[in-house]
Amino acid sequence: MQSRPVQSSGRRFLKRLGFALLQTAIFGSLIGGLVYVRVPRTQLDSEGAPQTVLTWLVGLIERPESLTYDARARALGESLQRQRLKDAQHPERVVVVTVDDDTLSNAQQSQHRELASYPWPREVMGGMTRRLVEEGASIVLIDTLFPELSPRGCFTQDPQAEGGSEEASDDELFRKGLSQDPGRSVLAFSWSVPRASPPSFQLWPYRARVGSHPGQADARTQAQQVLALQRPAFLIPSGDRVEVWAGVEDEREGQVLAAKLGSPPAPALVRERRSADDASRITPLDLFVSLAEVEVEGLDPSLLLKVRTLRHPVVQLLGSQSLLGSVTAFPDADGVVRGMLHLVNYEPREGEHHILPSQPLAAAMKLAGTRKLRYADGRLSVGDAYSFPMDETGYSLTRWEAGDAGRTAGASVFRTLRAWNILLNLFDLREGRPPRSAHDLEQRAVVLTNTSTYATEYRATPIGETTPRGAVLAQSLENILQSEGIVRAPPRMDLYLTMGMAFFGATIAFFFSRSFRSGFGAVLYFSSAVAALVAYYFVARYVFVEKQLWIAVAGPQFAMVATFLLTTVYTVRTEDEIRDFVNHALGRYVSPEVARLVTRDLSLLVHPERRPMTIFFCDIAGFTRLSEQMEPLRLVQFLNEYLTEMTLAVRASGGQVDKYIGDTVMAFWGAPVRTDRHAHLACDAFLKMHALVQERQEAWVKKYGQRILFRAGINSGDVVVGDMGTELKSNYTVFGDAVGLASWLEGCNKFYGTVALVGEATAQLARDAYVFREVDRVLVKNKPTPIRLHELLGRHGEISPRMQEQLGLYEQALTAYHQRRFNEALELFERCSSEYQDTVAAVYAGRCRRFLVSAPAEDWDGVYEVGEK
Numbered sequence: 001m002q003s004r005p006v007q008s009s010g011r012r013f014l015k016r017l018g019f020a021l022l023q024t025a026i027f028g029s030l031i032g033g034l035v036y037v038r039v040p041r042t043q044l045d046s047e048g049a050p051q052t053v054l055t056w057l058v059g060l061i062e063r064p065e066s067l068t069y070d071a072r073a074r075a076l077g078e079s080l081q082r083q084r085l086k087d088a089q090h091p092e093r094v095v096v097v098t099v100d101d102d103t104l105s106n107a108q109q110s111q112h113r114e115l116a117s118y119p120w121p122r123e124v125m126g127g128m129t130r131r132l133v134e135e136g137a138s139i140v141l142i143d144t145l146f147p148e149l150s151p152r153g154c155f156t157q158d159p160q161a162e163g164g165s166e167e168a169s170d171d172e173l174f175r176k177g178l179s180q181d182p183g184r185s186v187l188a189f190s191w192s193v194p195r196a197s198p199p200s201f202q203l204w205p206y207r208a209r210v211g212s213h214p215g216q217a218d219a220r221t222q223a224q225q226v227l228a229l230q231r232p233a234f235l236i237p238s239g240d241r242v243e244v245w246a247g248v249e250d251e252r253e254g255q256v257l258a259a260k261l262g263s264p265p266a267p268a269l270v271r272e273r274r275s276a277d278d279a280s281r282i283t284p285l286d287l288f289v290s291l292a293e294v295e296v297e298g299l300d301p302s303l304l305l306k307v308r309t310l311r312h313p314v315v316q317l318l319g320s321q322s323l324l325g326s327v328t329a330f331p332d333a334d335g336v337v338r339g340m341l342h343l344v345n346y347e348p349r350e351g352e353h354h355i356l357p358s359q360p361l362a363a364a365m366k367l368a369g370t371r372k373l374r375y376a377d378g379r380l381s382v383g384d385a386y387s388f389p390m391d392e393t394g395y396s397l398t399r400w401e402a403g404d405a406g407r408t409a410g411a412s413v414f415r416t417l418r419a420w421n422i423l424l425n426l427f428d429l430r431e432g433r434p435p436r437s438a439h440d441l442e443q444r445a446v447v448l449t450n451t452s453t454y455a456t457e458y459r460a461t462p463i464g465e466t467t468p469r470g471a472v473l474a475q476s477l478e479n480i481l482q483s484e485g486i487v488r489a490p491p492r493m494d495l496y497l498t499m500g501m502a503f504f505g506a507t508i509a510f511f512f513s514r515s516f517r518s519g520f521g522a523v524l525y526f527s528s529a530v531a532a533l534v535a536y537y538f539v540a541r542y543v544f545v546e547k548q549l550w551i552a553v554a555g556p557q558f559a560m561v562a563t564f565l566l567t568t569v570y571t572v573r574t575e576d577e578i579r580d581f582v583n584h585a586l587g588r589y590v591s592p593e594v595a596r597l598v599t600r601d602l603s604l605l606v607h608p609e610r611r612p613m614t615i616f617f618c619d620i621a622g623f624t625r626l627s628e629q630m631e632p633l634r635l636v637q638f639l640n641e642y643l644t645e646m647t648l649a650v651r652a653s654g655g656q657v658d659k660y661i662g663d664t665v666m667a668f669w670g671a672p673v674r675t676d677r678h679a680h681l682a683c684d685a686f687l688k689m690h691a692l693v694q695e696r697q698e699a700w701v702k703k704y705g706q707r708i709l710f711r712a713g714i715n716s717g718d719v720v721v722g723d724m725g726t727e728l729k730s731n732y733t734v735f736g737d738a739v740g741l742a743s744w745l746e747g748c749n750k751f752y753g754t755v756a757l758v759g760e761a762t763a764q765l766a767r768d769a770y771v772f773r774e775v776d777r778v779l780v781k782n783k784p785t786p787i788r789l790h791e792l793l794g795r796h797g798e799i800s801p802r803m804q805e806q807l808g809l810y811e812q813a814l815t816a817y818h819q820r821r822f823n824e825a826l827e828l829f830e831r832c833s834s835e836y837q838d839t840v841a842a843v844y845a846g847r848c849r850r851f852l853v854s855a856p857a858e859d860w861d862g863v864y865e866v867g868e869k
Helices: 009-037 041-045 052-087 101-109 122-134 171-178 214-227 251-261 275-280 284-292 359-369 420-431 471-483 493-516 519-547 554-586 590-601 623-629 632-652 676-705 737-752 760-766 801-818 822-836 840-852
Strands: 094-101 140-142 153-157 167-168 185-193 205-215 233-238 241-248 271-272 296-297 309-311 323-326 337-339 343-347 354-356 372-376 379-382 386-389 395-397 417-418 447-451 458-461 464-468 610-619 654-662 663-668 710-725 732-734 756-758 770-779 787-795
Touching: 009 052, 009 493, 009 554, 052 519, 052 554, 094 101, 094 471, 094 710, 122 140, 122 420, 122 447, 140 359, 140 471, 167 171, 185 359, 185 458, 205 214, 205 251, 205 801, 214 233, 214 241, 214 284, 214 493, 241 251, 251 271, 251 395, 251 471, 251 632, 284 323, 284 354, 284 458, 309 458, 323 354, 323 359, 323 737, 337 420, 337 471, 354 359, 354 770, 386 395, 386 471, 417 420, 420 710, 447 471, 447 493, 458 471, 458 760, 464 471, 493 554, 519 554, 610 737, 610 840, 632 654, 632 663, 654 732, 663 676, 676 710, 676 756, 676 760, 676 787, 710 737, 710 760, 737 756, 737 787, 737 840, 760 770, 760 787, 770 801, 801 840
Parallel strands: 094 417, 094 447, 140 185, 140 447, 185 323, 296 372, 710 756
Antiparallel strands: 153 167, 185 309, 205 241, 205 271, 233 241, 337 395, 343 354, 372 379, 379 386, 458 464, 610 663, 610 710, 654 663, 710 732, 756 787, 770 787
């Protein structure tokens, strides 16, 4: 016997359920694990971080997740922008001042020669910064790097200077302008992960002492003066004081330098430089780090991104007059900047940590009046004034307050001013005129940035492909000042969501896969899955917009798609196996309703049993002659058409075609689906066949030149039904006496000239709906009891009056025959035969003539023995 699929719908249900749960566990845990791990962003994206299999796998999830994040960030920005437009009292904390194309064009056409080319002298930048402070700005963030000395030299009119003017370097003038408002400006520096080659130092043979101070702060201030003169500086402890030494060429230069830097008139102490002095040497980088670094309570510095190269302002600009902050925008792997690294770890030597802040964070610390920070529970507190979300790597997601960046820096987010307007006020004051415009900068932070076409500091962000860096800095500062930001959901929450979506995908496929069987059902089936994915995204979007909580989208959706597709494939494959099994056992033309019922419960098919059924045989009268007259190709074509029509009739009445034997069709009712109306259905099938043959008769005559007459035998009884055969070939079939009798009845039609003969059991079962007449009572060899033969004539209510007259006459004749009144019976049978062309009556008329010549035995009961003449 052939191997069979699952034997019952219950077991198939449990198997499919187990597979669905297994997929949920596998993909929910695998993808959920990748979502849960949360490889630090600095390891995923930093240029120098090693790439591992884990980071690569997490990156596969993070990249599509980032795309969904961008869409949600834009939606949140649009929502906040609408709220800001409705709220007339919305506080304006940050203003962006832009050096744009119009500013540069106006500057080139102005009478101020120093503005003819860009970059402008740094003295101008210092003047603009001071002017912004004078107009009320609480702090100015200068988004420009000054890592080298200015090539410009210029003159300034200083009423406090002797003679009314003095010559100074551009950097000194810039520093002087910043020093007039100490602590109100933030200079920029940048960092990178790869280590740069260390600078080479000139060897100075002597060192001269230029000062002695009670503390490091004062000593560093004078060391800055030494470094500004392009000389090496040394801080050497001497008792409870710190001495400042400068590298010089010879003793004479040492005396001059000491006098210039403010040492007493006595001869300066000059000594030869020793290699041990290098341990006390302070470089511009050391000075910068000492001024920029901050203290953070509760944060492990080793978790911060380790930077190895710093580009800081030239030493002439370093000092207490300005704060220092990083402007480096840290992009994700796809190049999009979604947040700011507010803290990084500069580690010049193993185990030595210096925590450096971003420019927005440095500005916020100044506004909060503190240099100390505190990290706890995923938030960084800036004194008691501000607290915003930040992870332990120093990274904070930016909460954009617009859906797009606009054409200029933060035009959609912040109020922007052209730098040219500030310059006009600056020049008006220098020329003794009152400022021509007010800009309402009172107690507002200002970001001074370049947004012209010459600027290169544009970044891709969620709200735009070319967002100026100044807008990134401004929005980060705004988030800190509002104590707001985007919080990423805890890993455990994302894991639960991933497991839940994996289970949901398997559930959809498990419960609705049956709808996949039709084209429309397949569309609905997959549409339901797509709808679930879309619904989940919009839920995540709602949570993001309303709660500023970032829950995972890509991971849970991937898990759902994986379990949905695999469970679908498994279910479809299982259904295909069952359908193939059903078709193999029942044939290609099994009724869809029967196939559906059998597929639902295979026990209908695979368990052989004895049950009451109705068996049907039919064939074409004179087929041997017909087959000899037709060409083989046309004969096969005709048989295909004929058998198809017969099979469709069986299928339409819920029957099952067992087999074809040449022109013979064997069918049965009552299996595999049980029914008490199997006799009715078989009779209905015959009448449909008869109507189909009559309908197609003329077409077949024209096409094949043959008129078709088919005959049928129908019998009901207990038979054995089931899948029977060998490993090489098997079939779902029936056997038993009732089957043989049905075949015999079909053959008897030739003797009686009838079309459909049925057994006694069939006539009794279907008598309420169909009209039968008794044809004969026969005794078949090897059968202990006589068999009653009936002819199926039609349905109740469809018998014509002429047929009813014929049946009445036939019944009178048959009664007379069984009562041995053969003369009367002969007269009635002959009349029935001649008037109604009744072939059965003609058979009985012949018997009556024989009995009139030779009467039957006294115990004759009307039974005709097969084999009698």
